[in-house]
Amino acid sequence: MPPDPDAPLVRRAQRGDRLAFERLVDRHQHRLFTLAARTLGDRSEAEDAVQEAFLRAWRGLGSFRGGSLFSTWLYRICVNAAHDQRERRRAEPVETVDTAPDARDRFAERELSGQLQRALAALDEEQRRTVVLSDVLGCSYAEIAEITGVAEGTVKSRLFRARLELARLLGTGGGGAPSNE
Amino acid sequence: MADRHPDELDLLDLVEGELPRAAQGSVAAHVEGCARCSEVVRQLRAGRGALHASGVLQLSERARDGISAAIDEEPRARRFRFWEPRRLGLVVAATLVLVASAVAVAQWGGVGDEQGGDAASELAEDDGGGGDGAEGGGVEGDAQTVLPESRTDTIRVAGPAREVAAELRAEGFEARVVRGEVVVQLTGERLDEGQAPEEDRLQAVLAERGPGRVTVRVER
Numbered sequence: 412m413p414p415d416p417d418a419p420l421v422r423r424a425q426r427g428d429r430l431a432f433e434r435l436v437d438r439h440q441h442r443l444f445t446l447a448a449r450t451l452g453d454r455s456e457a458e459d460a461v462q463e464a465f466l467r468a469w470r471g472l473g474s475f476r477g478g479s480l481f482s483t484w485l486y487r488i489c490v491n492a493a494h495d496q497r498e499r500r501r502a503e504p505v506e507t508v509d510t511a512p513d514a515r516d517r518f519a520e521r522e523l524s525g526q527l528q529r530a531l532a533a534l535d536e537e538q539r540r541t542v543v544l545s546d547v548l549g550c551s552y553a554e555i556a557e558i559t560g561v562a563e564g565t566v567k568s569r570l571f572r573a574r575l576e577l578a579r580l581l582g583t584g585g586g587g588a589p590s591n592e
Numbered sequence: 593m594a595d596r597h598p599d600e601l602d603l604l605d606l607v608e609g610e611l612p613r614a615a616q617g618s619v620a621a622h623v624e625g626c627a628r629c630s631e632v633v634r635q636l637r638a639g640r641g642a643l644h645a646s647g648v649l650q651l652s653e654r655a656r657d658g659i660s661a662a663i664d665e666e667p668r669a670r671r672f673r674f675w676e677p678r679r680l681g682l683v684v685a686a687t688l689v690l691v692a693s694a695v696a697v698a699q700w701g702g703v704g705d706e707q708g709g710d711a712a713s714e715l716a717e718d719d720g721g722g723g724d725g726a727e728g729g730g731v732e733g734d735a736q737t738v739l740p741e742s743r744t745d746t747i748r749v750a751g752p753a754r755e756v757a758a759e760l761r762a763e764g765f766e767a768r769v770v771r772g773e774v775v776v777q778l779t780g781e782r783l784d785e786g787q788a789p790e791e792d793r794l795q796a797v798l799a800e801r802g803p804g805r806v807t808v809r810v811e812r
């Protein structure tokens with residue numbers, strides 16, 4: 412494992428140094444937001460998830476032992492916070508004043524509604540977070556395995572499926588699916 | 593052309609540059625001569641490229657402020673090390689030492705009432721640095737955390753650098769621009785026990801500027 416560039420700040424934050432933690436937030440806020448937003452497909456829900464993730468990180472700093480990069484630990488917390496956010500949303504009854512025709516469609520029609528986000532919406536949650544961790548945040552197979560709590564082989568097959576699907580949905584897959592022979 | 597296609601995950605590894613060197617040549621050679629596999633590789637690259645090009649999204653400043661506000665609502669003065677079991681023994685031991693010395697001081701007619709919990713924790717920390725062997729755990733990697741050390745941190749704020757440095761100097765900091773970065777020299781007070789006033793002031797000045805592209809290097 413390479414030396415963790417966050418280690419000095421983490422040590423200070425673990426001793427209760429609030430300013431040090433603020434700097435860690437500054438460093439990681441946008442990447443965490445990207446992870447949450449691309450997974451949830453909704454900016455405001457992603458903001459909530461990121462806030463929750465940093466709050467959990469602050470509370471749980473004492474349990475971080477440096478066995479992984481701090482960023483890996485943080486991404487894992489964020490993945491869980493985003494997942495919880497998603498579950499909460501699913502559990503919510505559809506508000507009667509809500510003009511959205513169906514809560515299930517909200518993924519595709521809220522703010523993050525570009526072509527890419529629509530393509531991402533067609534993937535399942537695990538595939539989404541896997542490709543974002545890999546292709547936007549630059550995490551290795553091993554890091555993604557640790558963050559998402561699955562074996563590296565699972566990471567690879569998710570990445571494989573997700574990339575092919577994205578290429579197809581974005582029309583960059585060329586002349587349809589590869590032929591069988 | 594080989595008659596068997598490589599495993600599809602080998603194609604992924606090829607794209608990622610993760611294929612073992614020994615396998616690289618044969619897989620690459622197969623792909624070159626196989627329309628089906630080269631199409632898969634092309635799509636894998638296209639899928640990766642699409643997301644990669646989308647880049648990192650920016651968290652809004654309002655949401656960033658919300659994070660600080662949420663942490664503000666947490667109980668103050670969290671001292672994580674107290675709850676680490678492996679340190680607890682040391683804290684207890686140090687407290688006992690402290691109590692013993694306080695008793696001794698009292699017997700000698702001293703006052704010694706400034707010795708609060710923080711002093712005990714500091715003692716525990718100092719002991720922790722030198723005497724981890726007491727726990728039988730050997731030298732831990734984080735032993736260095738308890739030693740006073742010179743530290744450099746960086747934070748990125750809105751520029752231009754020259755303006756940031758001037759503003760910091762106006763606030764009484766020693767600040768200069770070095771190769772496009774703002775270097776601030778602090779006096780080196782330990783920051784562990786609450787924030788030194790200069791840290792607070794620095795934070796205030798930098799927070800005022802907001803996040804941006806200029807690196808401010810804080811040296812202690």
Ligand SMILES: [Zn+2]
Pocket residue numbers: 596597598622623626627628629630
């Ligand atoms: Zn082939």
